[in-house]
Amino acid sequence: MPAGPTESADRFERPRVAVDTVLFAFQERRLKTYLVQLSRGPANGKWAFPGGLVRRGEMLDDAVRRELKISTGLTDAYLEQLFTFGDPSRDPDAHVVSVAYMALIPDPGRVSGPSPKYAAGGWFELSALPPLAYDHAVMAKYALKRLKSKLEYSNIAFALLPPIFTFAEFEELYSQILARPIDRRNFRRRILAMGLLRPLKETRRGAHRPAALYSFARQTLQMIEML
Amino acid sequence: MPAGPTESADRFERPRVAVDTVLFAFQERRLKTYLVQLSRGPANGKWAFPGGLVRRGEMLDDAVRRELKISTGLTDAYLEQLFTFGDPSRDPDAHVVSVAYMALIPDPGRVSGPSPKYAAGGWFELSALPPLAYDHAVMAKYALKRLKSKLEYSNIAFALLPPIFTFAEFEELYSQILARPIDRRNFRRRILAMGLLRPLKETRRGAHRPAALYSFARQTLQMIEML
DNA sequence: CCAAAAGTGTTGGCTCTACACCCATGA
DNA sequence: TCATGGGTGTAGAGCCAACACTTTTGG
Numbered sequence: 421m422p423a424g425p426t427e428s429a430d431r432f433e434r435p436r437v438a439v440d441t442v443l444f445a446f447q448e449r450r451l452k453t454y455l456v457q458l459s460r461g462p463a464n465g466k467w468a469f470p471g472g473l474v475r476r477g478e479m480l481d482d483a484v485r486r487e488l489k490i491s492t493g494l495t496d497a498y499l500e501q502l503f504t505f506g507d508p509s510r511d512p513d514a515h516v517v518s519v520a521y522m523a524l525i526p527d528p529g530r531v532s533g534p535s536p537k538y539a540a541g542g543w544f545e546l547s548a549l550p551p552l553a554y555d556h557a558v559m560a561k562y563a564l565k566r567l568k569s570k571l572e573y574s575n576i577a578f579a580l581l582p583p584i585f586t587f588a589e590f591e592e593l594y595s596q597i598l599a600r601p602i603d604r605r606n607f608r609r610r611i612l613a614m615g616l617l618r619p620l621k622e623t624r625r626g627a628h629r630p631a632a633l634y635s636f637a638r639q640t641l642q643m644i645e646m647l
Numbered sequence: 648m649p650a651g652p653t654e655s656a657d658r659f660e661r662p663r664v665a666v667d668t669v670l671f672a673f674q675e676r677r678l679k680t681y682l683v684q685l686s687r688g689p690a691n692g693k694w695a696f697p698g699g700l701v702r703r704g705e706m707l708d709d710a711v712r713r714e715l716k717i718s719t720g721l722t723d724a725y726l727e728q729l730f731t732f733g734d735p736s737r738d739p740d741a742h743v744v745s746v747a748y749m750a751l752i753p754d755p756g757r758v759s760g761p762s763p764k765y766a767a768g769g770w771f772e773l774s775a776l777p778p779l780a781y782d783h784a785v786m787a788k789y790a791l792k793r794l795k796s797k798l799e800y801s802n803i804a805f806a807l808l809p810p811i812f813t814f815a816e817f818e819e820l821y822s823q824i825l826a827r828p829i830d831r832r833n834f835r836r837r838i839l840a841m842g843l844l845r846p847l848k849e850t851r852r853g854a855h856r857p858a859a860l861y862s863f864a865r866q867t868l869q870m871i872e873m874l
Numbered sequence: 875c876c877a878a879a880a881g882t883g884t885t886g887g888c889t890c891t892a893c894a895c896c897c898a899t900g901a
Numbered sequence: 902t903c904a905t906g907g908g909t910g911t912a913g914a915g916c917c918a919a920c921a922c923t924t925t926t927g928g
Binding site for chain 4 (some may be wrong): 603626628630
């Protein structure tokens with residue numbers, strides 16, 4: 421005697437608490453985000469950011485990490501709380517208050533397929549998202565806005581880049597995510613002057629002139645006026 | 648046969664959702680915040696920001712407005728969501744996830760006493776807060792930080808000032824909240840150049856030279872580089 | 875030797891900061 | 902006329918944006 425959606429909703433006296441995670445990675449010179457395809461519920465077939473209900477006694481961050489592990493296999497990511505969405509009609513099935521997080525990782529290749537809980541999972545360019553469930557399109561906009569603004573006044577890029585990278589990769593990340601061209605000379609001068617990056621002695625050899633390698637001076641979030 | 652705190656906590660399968668509101672007003676040349684004194688629960692006697700549980704089917708903003716009305720009689724305020732606090736041990740009595748809001752009003756004199764739900768209520772200077780319940784001291788810091796930074800890149804001051812004011816009052820608000828001296832000439836030049844304020848034709852007569860009056864050009868939040 | 879990406883300086887304009895005196899009024 | 906808060910201008914320094922060619926390598 422399974423409960424239908426409506427009856428199910430009535431079983432809860434209070435709003436439920438969930439977390440949803442907008443996971444970003446920079447891959448093939450593009451910012452991408454990870455989505456899962458729902459296989460049940462009123463939004464069946466639509467895509468969504470991975471998320472789920474918070475358990476009793478669980479920290480919000482722990483709930484995010486748990487869901488991230490289930491959906492992607494990831495055990496480490498930079499996490500930042502974004503906003504809490506509480507419109508009772510955002511999920512037609514029940515009153516779910518969702519705390520949205522942004523997660524950043526340097527290497528999207530490490531992500532394993534989603535759990536059987538979902539029909540599918542994959543990376544999407546932000547300009548070509550499939551139809552999103554609930555209010556997740558709003559979350560996507562909100563997350564991108566936050567990421568853009570943090571790029572301009574913090575060293576948050578460290579969470580999207582591998583430990584060692586070229587200056588061109590660093591600059592490409594900025595110009596792609598901010599969606600505007602960046603003056604190479606001015607940008608390099610400013611970044612190096614503020615000591616954000618640590619120049620390494622090695623270079624990366626490729627098809628052309630070798631590129632000097634850098635790593636971040638600090639791997640923790642620092643607020644700095646950048647642009 | 649009232650339930651004790653422990654038994655009460657066990658009745659809920661899931662975390663509960665609450666809102667708490669850090670209400671700011673600028674009065675007597677000082678930034679003040681409104682606190683209520685708890686008259687029951689494990690934090691009995693301590694002070695806290697007004698708040699309460701979100702009801703089923705209720706928007707978060709509506710819950711904030713409802714609690715604000717109960718605690719202060721206010722029906723209008725600028726509201727902004729700050730952060731969601733979800734540590735399960737933040738309330739020793741139950742797992743309560745609290746969505747913190749900042750509220751701004753121009754006239755603290757309008758606030759009426761708190762509901763019988765609370766032992767007392769009143770305005771406090773931020774430098775002299777009484778012992779706060781739960782994690783409300785963290786909320787206070789968070790709210791102040793947000794207010795400071797928004798003063799620097801938006802016209803949010805409109806929500807803390809009456810419809811008509813002198814430039815000296817406007818400047819005093821900035822220098823007090825940012826806790827640093829402001830160069831009167833440079834500040835005035837910049838603010839007027841960016842068209843943030845609308846000069847009125849009247850002046851305010853007092854004990855000394857009359858002061859020109861201003862109002863905000865826009866009464867809605869505008870993001871602008873200010874300082 | 876050619877293609878492709880890496881790397882490098884200067885200048886003019888603009889913005890920001892520092893700073894001190896006169897003005898208008900009521901008492 | 903005096904006390905008090907209101908109101909005003911300039912100059913030097915520092916910062917920012919615009920801008921194009923040379924270098925290094927692999928193929």
